[in-house]
Amino acid sequence: MALLSIFSLISTFVFFALASSPLVVLAQQPYVGLTTTACTSTDNSSSQFGYTCNGLNRSCQSYLIFRSRSPYNTVSSVSALLASSPSQVSLINSVAGSASFSTDHLVIVPITCSCSGQYYQENASYVVQSGDNYLSIANNTYQALSTCQALQNVNNISASDLSVGAKITVPVRCACPTKNQSDAGINYLLTYATVAGDDISDITARFGADATATLKANNLSVGETIYAFTTLLIPMENPPTSSQTTSPSPPLPSPPSIITTPPGKSSKTWVYVTIGVLGGIAVIAVLGTVVFFKFFRGRTRREKIDSTMVLDSFEAFENPSNKKLDEDSLDFLDSISSVAQSIKVYTYKELQAATENFSSSCLIKGSVYRGKINGDYAAIKKMNGDVSREVDILNKINHSNLIRLSGICFDEGHWYFVYEYAVNGPLSEWIYQNNSEGRFLTWMQRMQIALDVATGLDYLHHFTTPPHVHKNIKSSNILLDGDFRAKIASLGLARSTEGEDGGFALTRHIVGTKGYMAPEYLENGLISVNLDVYAFGVLLLEMMTGKEVISLCGGENMQAYDVVSLVLTEDGGHERLMQLIDPSMREMYPLDLAIYVIRIIESCLKKNPSDRPAMDEIVQSLSKVFTASLAWEH
Known part of the structure; x- marks a missing residue:
C-alpha cells in the first residue's frame, strides 16, 4: 500500500508537472530547424522524424501547402504525390478536377493525419527516379513536407541501396491539435513549408492565424530564426480557403538543401508591399x-551607344x-x-x-x-x-x-x-579592397548576397511572363538593404525574350559595362539569358577576389573568361585562381567552399553560352554552399 501511495503521489506530481510544462501545454511540437539535412542523425529532439503523437486525437483532418511545380502542377499529379483525394483538392482550391496550377501557386492539400507508432504522419508512395536520394526526395520533390531521416526510418532500404524504380513510403509531416489547442478553439493544424523571406507574422496573416499561437505550436520564441525549406504548424479555427493562397508568393527554387538566413540575425527579413495587386x-x-x-x-x-558605356545604378536611356x-x-x-x-x-x-x-x-x-x-x-x-x-x-x-x-x-x-531605399548602397562600395571607407563583407554575407542575386535573376529568367534578360548586371547595380540582402536595380536595359527563337535574339545596339559583357554579345550582338549568367560569373569573381574585373583582366582586349581559362588550363588551376584573392580575404574563406565557388564562376564564364548553367542550377549550387557555410561558421 505504501508503494502504491508513493507511486500515486509521483504520478500526480508528474501529471501536474507535465500539464504546466510549456512544451506540452503551450507547444505542440519542436521546430525542425536546420536538422533536416543531417540525414544520419537518430535524434528526434527537433522532430526530424516527425511530429510526436501527443494530440487530443490519434487521427484528424489536416491540410498541407504545396507549391505547384512541373511535373506536379495539376490537381491529379499533386493529389497522387501527396496521397490526397483529387475531388477534395479541386474543391478546396476552387478549381476544376482537370485544372493546372501556375508555377509556385500555393495548393491546399487536404489529408487525414494519423498516428503511426509514436509519430503523426500521412503515408504517400513514391517511385524513385534517376538522380534521387532521400535528401532530394524530401527537400526537392516533397518540398520539405518530409525529411531524409523520416524516409530512412520508415523504409527498409538503406540510402546506399536506393535504386531507380524502387517504390518507397513517404511519411508526410502533419499533426493533430493538442487538448489545450482544441480548448482554445484550434480545430486544424496546417503544415506549411517555408521559403526564403518567410516569417511568422506574414505566414499567419496570410492564413488568418494567431502569431502567438503559431509560435507556441512550434515551440518557438519571438525573434527566433525561421529557416527556408522547413515546416511550420499553423493553428487554425477553420479550414484554409483558396482566397488565402491567391496572393503572390516567393518563387520556390529547386534546392538540393536549404536556403537560410545567417544565425544571429532576426528572422524578420524585408518584406515588401506587393506591387502586383x-x-x-x-x-x-x-x-x-x-x-x-x-x-x-x-x-x-537611337544611335549605337559605345560598348564601353558604364551605366550607374537606376540609370536608363536619357533623351x-x-x-x-x-x-x-x-x-x-x-x-x-x-x-x-x-x-x-x-x-x-x-x-x-x-x-x-x-x-x-x-x-x-x-x-x-x-x-x-x-x-x-x-x-x-x-x-x-x-x-x-x-x-x-x-x-x-x-x-x-x-x-x-x-x-x-x-x-x-x-x-x-x-x-x-537600400540603406547600405551599392555592392561596389563594399567588395573592393581599395574602397575608401574601409568597408568589408564577411564570407557569409558574400554568399548570402550571391544567392540573393542568383535568386532574383532566376525569377527574371523563369518566373516573369514573358521571361526577361537584365542585360546590365554589375556590382553598382546590386543594392544592399539594412540586413545586407541584395536588390537588383537598373532595369532600364532589360528586355523580354518573348517570341525569340530558342530564347536568342540579335542586336547591333551594344550597350553595357566593359568586363561584364559576354563575348557573344560583344562580337555578334547575341542576346539571351546567358548574358546575365556570364555577368553574374564576373560579379561573383569580383566578390571573391575583392578586385574589379578590369584590373583582373589587365589587357584592353582580355575578357574575364580569358583570365579564368588561362589559370584553369593547368593542374591545380582552382588553387591558382585562389591566388587572385587578396591574402587577408583568403584567411577568412573556407578553402574547400571557396574552390567550389570558383568552379561555379568557371562554369558561368564559359565562352560558349550554351555551356553555361541556367540560373536555377546556380541557385541550387549556391544553396549548397550557403548551407555548408553555416556549418563551417559554427
Whole structure:
C-alpha cells in the first residue's frame, strides 16, 4: 500500500508537472530547424522524424501547402504525390478536377493525419527516379513536407541501396491539435513549408492565424530564426480557403538543401508591399500604354551607344527631348492615386520637400537622390525621355530581390521614379579592397548576397511572363538593404525574350559595362539569358577576389573568361585562381567552399553560352554552399 501511495503521489506530481510544462501545454511540437539535412542523425529532439503523437486525437483532418511545380502542377499529379483525394483538392482550391496550377501557386492539400507508432504522419508512395536520394526526395520533390531521416526510418532500404524504380513510403509531416489547442478553439493544424523571406507574422496573416499561437505550436520564441525549406504548424479555427493562397508568393527554387538566413540575425527579413495587386497591375499597364502611344510612338531609334558605356545604378536611356504631357495625361496621373494602393502619384512639390529641393547633400549618384517621405527614406530617380521599357518591366515583377517601385511623378518634361531605399548602397562600395571607407563583407554575407542575386535573376529568367534578360548586371547595380540582402536595380536595359527563337535574339545596339559583357554579345550582338549568367560569373569573381574585373583582366582586349581559362588550363588551376584573392580575404574563406565557388564562376564564364548553367542550377549550387557555410561558421 505504501508503494502504491508513493507511486500515486509521483504520478500526480508528474501529471501536474507535465500539464504546466510549456512544451506540452503551450507547444505542440519542436521546430525542425536546420536538422533536416543531417540525414544520419537518430535524434528526434527537433522532430526530424516527425511530429510526436501527443494530440487530443490519434487521427484528424489536416491540410498541407504545396507549391505547384512541373511535373506536379495539376490537381491529379499533386493529389497522387501527396496521397490526397483529387475531388477534395479541386474543391478546396476552387478549381476544376482537370485544372493546372501556375508555377509556385500555393495548393491546399487536404489529408487525414494519423498516428503511426509514436509519430503523426500521412503515408504517400513514391517511385524513385534517376538522380534521387532521400535528401532530394524530401527537400526537392516533397518540398520539405518530409525529411531524409523520416524516409530512412520508415523504409527498409538503406540510402546506399536506393535504386531507380524502387517504390518507397513517404511519411508526410502533419499533426493533430493538442487538448489545450482544441480548448482554445484550434480545430486544424496546417503544415506549411517555408521559403526564403518567410516569417511568422506574414505566414499567419496570410492564413488568418494567431502569431502567438503559431509560435507556441512550434515551440518557438519571438525573434527566433525561421529557416527556408522547413515546416511550420499553423493553428487554425477553420479550414484554409483558396482566397488565402491567391496572393503572390516567393518563387520556390529547386534546392538540393536549404536556403537560410545567417544565425544571429532576426528572422524578420524585408518584406515588401506587393506591387502586383490587381488594381496596381492594371493601372501601371494602362500607364505604360498611355506613355508609349502618346509620347514614344514613332520616335526614331537611337544611335549605337559605345560598348564601353558604364551605366550607374537606376540609370536608363536619357533623351534630350523635353516634351510635356498634355493636360489629359496629367489628369490621368492624378487619378492613379485613387486606384492603385502600392503606386503613389507624387507632385513635384512633394519630391522637392523630400529632397530639400534636390539638394546636392541629398544626391546619391548620377541623377538619384535620397528623399524622406512620411518619415521613411526613398531613392528618387530623375529621368528624361523614354521610360516605357522600365515601366513595362516594373509592371511585371514582384520579388524581394528586385528593387521595388513605390511612386511616380511627372513635371516639366521629366519623370521621377520613387524606389525603396537600400540603406547600405551599392555592392561596389563594399567588395573592393581599395574602397575608401574601409568597408568589408564577411564570407557569409558574400554568399548570402550571391544567392540573393542568383535568386532574383532566376525569377527574371523563369518566373516573369514573358521571361526577361537584365542585360546590365554589375556590382553598382546590386543594392544592399539594412540586413545586407541584395536588390537588383537598373532595369532600364532589360528586355523580354518573348517570341525569340530558342530564347536568342540579335542586336547591333551594344550597350553595357566593359568586363561584364559576354563575348557573344560583344562580337555578334547575341542576346539571351546567358548574358546575365556570364555577368553574374564576373560579379561573383569580383566578390571573391575583392578586385574589379578590369584590373583582373589587365589587357584592353582580355575578357574575364580569358583570365579564368588561362589559370584553369593547368593542374591545380582552382588553387591558382585562389591566388587572385587578396591574402587577408583568403584567411577568412573556407578553402574547400571557396574552390567550389570558383568552379561555379568557371562554369558561368564559359565562352560558349550554351555551356553555361541556367540560373536555377546556380541557385541550387549556391544553396549548397550557403548551407555548408553555416556549418563551417559554427
